[in-house]
Amino acid sequence: MLISPALLTFANPAALLALAGLLVPLAIHLWNRRPGRVVPVGALRWLTPGANRRMRQLHLTQWPLLLLRLALLGLLGLAIAGPRWSKPAPPLRPQVLLSPGVLASPAWPLLLPTLDSLRRSGAELRYLGAGFRLLPDSLPQAPAPAVAQQAASEWYWGRAAQAADSFPNRPLRIYTTAEAKHFRGTRPLLPARVRWQTVPAAADSGAWVQAAVRPVPDSLRLVVGYGSNTRTIFRNYRQAWPAQLPHALPLPGLPAMQLVQQGRRYVVQPQQPDSAKPATQANVIVQKPLRVAVYFDARTHTEDARYARAALRAAASAFPAGMQLQVSSTLPSDSLDWLIWLSNSPAPAAVRAQINQGLNLLQTAGRQAQAVATSFSPGAYATAAQLFRRAVATPLGARSQVLWRDAAGQPLLVRQPAGRGAEYRLLTRVHPQWSSLPTDGQLPEVLLNLMTPDAHLGAINDFRQLDAAQVLAHASADTPERNLQPATRYADLQPWVALAAGLLFGLERLFARRRTSTATAA
Structure with missing residues (x-):
């Protein structure tokens, strides 16, 4: 990454035209000479004063006073121009954003070497969520099922657009699961500096109970989804309403499910939920028309x-x-x-x-x-x-x-x-x-x-999976990005230039008074 050197710039460069005022003290010293004392000697007394003025040659006198006045006017012109010292912007660290579901994915151990390498190269690891909190320095070595519950209702497209605005001009790498329930609304056009990689949510999330319906009192219809990131299909399984509850529900491709009653509701749930694994099948309430x-x-x-x-x-x-x-x-x-x-x-x-x-x-x-x-x-x-x-x-x-x-x-x-x-x-x-x-x-x-x-x-x-091409859309190359460049930091030099001009003005007045006193004494 190239870092621009520190430079002297001006807030109002047009004010540098005021430096043309340096000609004023120079003209004063050339043309406003005090006449010397005339001592008539011999025949010179008959020469006219006009001849003496025509024979006078132009030359500079009082060099210290002239330099003080030139420096004073130069500093005043610089002060009006607003000098400032531009400091180089600090290097922008790449940002790696992880959805909490990634930390609960079976692919998490495979991502750890890549994430450690990115962190050593200077990248910051953050959660893809409200506030974009930094991840701890010690990353867990195994999936964390409880973390996925922190962002059950998180919508990734909106968060990605927010991250692109929150970290301008920084490379962004986003890691999320590909579950369709997290991709709602309109897919945003993100800048080309954003890279997005999806990982599977769970090893056994290729089949799930989408809905359970009781269309009539003596019937049960289960809608089961089967899918991957390339396609999703739904199949209906019908059976008679069981006489006793709980009742086992054998479904192809799914772990053992059962129908139970919870208060006034009927619920389809896993028969033996495993609390040590990420939840790949939530309870489904049996619905009626x-x-x-x-x-x-x-x-x-x-x-x-x-x-x-x-x-x-x-x-x-x-x-x-x-x-x-x-x-x-x-x-x-x-x-x-x-x-x-x-x-x-x-x-x-x-x-x-x-x-x-x-x-x-x-x-x-x-x-x-x-x-x-x-x-x-x-x-x-x-x-x-x-x-x-x-x-x-x-x-x-x-x-x-x-x-x-x-x-x-x-x-x-x-x-x-x-x-x-x-x-x-x-x-x-x-x-x-x-x-x-x-x-x-x-x-x-x-x-x-x-x-x-x-x-x-x-x-x-809803465990439907999106294809990677459906997740990310880049903006066109000619689309301007808001806040693309970080704000340049400036050190304002105008007060110091004005202070130096005030000191020179005091010195100029001191030299001018001494010159007047010397001329009067002479």
């Missing part, structure tokens, strides 16, 4: 119901257990998981009483609303949507949770838990005149995430 109803006021919310129906139908295909959807302008009488209330009138007490029994009630804005011009994000990684109208916010309860806020920080979606269910208040409507959410294509995903906040699509058990 989601029962959803949309109630709308036919006089005022027909358009809202149309957008809600289309979004729910699009989202239904992503539910492993499917969705039982009904859209009507009459109150539903069936037991529901979700009820979307599209009306200016609040839900009646009979409907609200079902919240404690497990109903999730989503109510949109009523009549009282105000026009706004702002935006909001319906999710941590969702695209911002435009907000045109919103209802007047009501005071929040003690247990209220604000899920969405607009750009001004005002609550937009509030959740109030009650019993086994919850009430959701959306302070806008599912209508294009109220927000861009119904028409920008995000509404199906928003409803999907809202109705299954824990793990839709079996996100916890």
Whole structure:
């Protein structure tokens, strides 16, 4: 790495033109000579004074005073130009970023020699996570299963883009697992100085239970994924609902699994989990078809119901257990998981009483609303949507949770838990005149995430592997990189130059007074 030498630079180089003032004292010393005393001798008394002036020759006198004045003006010109001493930037150390899952990978012992070599060459080893903490000097020699739990919800693309901005102009080497659940959102374009290598998450993660569904009371359907970094396939295995629990579930390519009951839920889990190994198969909750109803006021919310129906139908295909959807302008009488209330009138007490029994009630804005011009994000990684109208916010309860806020920080979606269910208040409507959410294509995903906040699509058990070509995308060579060069350090010399000019000014005044006193005495 080349280090630039220290150089003298100027903050305002144009001010160096002030050095032309050095001609002023030189002209004064050439043309402002004091006349000598005239002593008439013989016939010289008849010569005219004009002849004497024409015969006078130009020559410099008072050399010390002239040099002081030239140095004083030179320092003043330099002070105006803002001299500064540029110091060489310190060498930038390469950064090696490791996801916590790499430390729990079976490939970790094979990476240790490479990482030790990089550290000896001056690289810094850090976690690919919040704060980019430095790794300890003594790296573990074996996989650490507990470390992987520290970043179960970490999304690597966003962290990599953040690292490229946090360590400008430094070579970056990133080591992560290739699990698809850690690569969400839009893949960023990273600079060419970023190198990314993926490692397998676990030796036996080529097969996993993606979802467990109970479509009817006497049936169980298991969705098992088989894959690598080149392809992923899913297979369905159906069997009758067992008469007794726990019940063993033999599945090809998987360790022994079993179906157990935990409170009100049924769970598929490993029969003998090994606490000494990284978790390659999390517990899977057995899901039932989601029962959803949309109630709308036919006089005022027909358009809202149309957008809600289309979004729910699009989202239904992503539910492993499917969705039982009904859209009507009459109150539903069936037991529901979700009820979307599209009306200016609040839900009646009979409907609200079902919240404690497990109903999730989503109510949109009523009549009282105000026009706004702002935006909001319906999710941590969702695209911002435009907000045109919103209802007047009501005071929040003690247990209220604000899920969405607009750009001004005002609550937009509030959740109030009650019993086994919850009430959701959306302070806008599912209508294009109220927000861009119904028409920008995000509404199906928003409803999907809202109705299954824990793990839709079996996100916890998603062990799909990405190919290396899918992980990294470099920006084009002509794409400028922000903050590419580190800031140059400067030592400001202007105060010292000004101090030296003040000292020279004092010396100049002292010499000038002595000269005046000598001339007067003569």
